[in-house]
Structures are given as C-alpha cells and as structure tokens.
Amino acid sequence: MEETLGRRIANLRRAAAMTQDELAEKVGISAQAVSKWENDQTCPDITLLPSLAKIFGVTVDELLSGKQAAETHVQVLPENQRKDIRDMMLRMKVDTGDGDKVRISVPMALVQVAVETGMAMPQVSGNAALQNIDFAQILAMVEKGVMGNLMEVEVSDGTTVHIYVE
Amino acid sequence: MRIYMEENGRQKINVHLPSGLVFNTVTATLAAAFVKGQDGERYTGEQLRKAVQAVNEYRKSHPEWVLMEVQSHTGQLVEIRL
Numbered sequence: 001m002e003e004t005l006g007r008r009i010a011n012l013r014r015a016a017a018m019t020q021d022e023l024a025e026k027v028g029i030s031a032q033a034v035s036k037w038e039n040d041q042t043c044p045d046i047t048l049l050p051s052l053a054k055i056f057g058v059t060v061d062e063l064l065s066g067k068q069a070a071e072t073h074v075q076v077l078p079e080n081q082r083k084d085i086r087d088m089m090l091r092m093k094v095d096t097g098d099g100d101k102v103r104i105s106v107p108m109a110l111v112q113v114a115v116e117t118g119m120a121m122p123q124v125s126g127n128a129a130l131q132n133i134d135f136a137q138i139l140a141m142v143e144k145g146v147m148g149n150l151m152e153v154e155v156s157d158g159t160t161v162h163i164y165v166e
Numbered sequence: 167m168r169i170y171m172e173e174n175g176r177q178k179i180n181v182h183l184p185s186g187l188v189f190n191t192v193t194a195t196l197a198a199a200f201v202k203g204q205d206g207e208r209y210t211g212e213q214l215r216k217a218v219q220a221v222n223e224y225r226k227s228h229p230e231w232v233l234m235e236v237q238s239h240t241g242q243l244v245e246i247r248l
Contacts, residue, residue, distance in 0.1 A: 014229050086223060089231075099239030105232055107224035110217060117213040 003066050006040035012056040012063075013038075026055055074148040082145050085109055090138065090165050092130055097158025104130075108142055108165065115139050130161065138165070167248050174241040185225060185248055194218045221248070 013023050013034075020038070024031040027048055036042040044052060053060045088108035095101050113119065115136045138150060142165055151163040167188055171179040187193075194214035201209065225231060225248045236244045 011230055017227070087227065089228075096239075101235075101237040103232070103235040105234075107220060107228075107231075109220040109224055113213075113216045113220045117210075117216060119209060119213045119217065120207055 004040050005043060005064065006038045008063065008066050009034075009044070009052070010038040012058065016056060018055075023055070027051055074146065074150065077145040077147055079145065083147075085112060085142065088142065088147075088165055091163070092133075093160075093162040094130065095160045095162075108139070111135050111139055133163070138163070167246070170243075170245045170247070172243045185222075189218045189221050189225070189248075191215050191218065 013020070018026075020031045020034040024034045027034075029048070033042070037044055049060045049063060053063045056063065086107070086109045090106045090108055090111055092104045092106075093102070141150065147165050149162070149164045151161065154160045167183045167185040169179060169181040169183070170177070194217070195211045198209050198211040198214050231248050233246045233248050234244070235246075236242075
C-alpha cells in the first residue's frame, strides 16, 4: 500500500503520542483540519510544513518523501542523546534482482530478547538474503549508540540488502 | 493485527485479528509446546513470553507498526501490520 502524506502525518503524530487536538493546537489550526490531512482529503499548507517537521523531529524532506535520514546516514550518538532501546526499530530491506521487495521491521527490544535468551529468528533468518545476520553484533552496536545505516550490500544477482536502525 | 494481501491491485485477503488475542502469555505458552522453528528448533515458554512482552510494549507505543511487507515483481503484496 502506498504511504501517503496523510498516513505519514498520522503515523508521526501517533509515534509522538499526540492526539489530533494536541497537534492542531501546536500548529494553530483546527482538529478537523488535522483529521482531513490524515484522511488525505486535504494537504497541509506549505507554510505549515516547517512547523510540522519540527514538531515531529524530522526534516521537511523526510515529512514529504517519507525517506528518513536514518536510512542514509550512520551516526554514533553520545549517551545523553540516545533513544531508549524500547523505541528503536531495526529495519531490513531486501530488493531482489527480479524486482521482489521485502521489508521487515523488528523492534530492537525484540532483538534484545532474542539475543539475551538465545532465540533464533527464523522469520528473518529464513530469508536467503538475511540468514547470516548477526543480531548480537547489531545489538552491541546499537548499545554503543550507533544509529542509522548499518549495512548496505549488493550481491551478484542484483539483490540489495539494506539494514538500518532508527 | 491486520493481514492484508492483494494481487495486481485487487484485494485478496484482509484479516483483522485482535492483537491481544494473538500476542499473550497463553498463546506464548501454547506456541512453546507446539511450534517448531524452520530448522526444528523449539522455543521455551520463557523465551516466547519475553518476546510477546516486547512485541506488546512496542505495539502499544507505536500503533500501525508494519512488521512485514513483501511485494513480488508479479504484483502480489502481503502486509502484516500490528
């Protein structure tokens, strides 16, 4: 399903644990207007985009395109800027040479449970392109503050694998 | 929890299940008794209960989380949203 601007705004608002009323108040519009955005009946005025982006903690480009900066940059965050591991997501993208696309998003908290209890993750490792992922290594990197693009490889048959944490 | 499948833009399956019914300690315990992994590995009840707890905590704070999306070049789409 295509992710529309409205759906993206709704997801960002929920991720920020905000109601439509709260978002409307921050932006200075009505809750009905927010509802219309989220249902793709209308779009936010262009002058409101910087405010919206600031509220959600993303760039205007990320807000409009849905492509997050975390996909393209890797950064090591100092301890005081790190997110709680319970709010972090490990995303895995596989694009095969045939044109098939697989997207898997696993909460880092679940990766932590799997690593700590020695649990295999066959739904992920069952995918030929992902079977050798070392989750313990990923967890260790994340615990040291590494965020963003952890790995991007292209194999001979044209399959690309992209793993990032946000 | 929503399982959605479409083929060439036409919806084939759209199943909504209460996530609480799927992800709870009872189902985790049952799964530990009956479910085997792809390589025949078993999970303990404790492992699955902790996994369920992690999933539920994330799901509550991040509604509309898309666990998996598979799109084939032939136009099929499968999406699992929690």
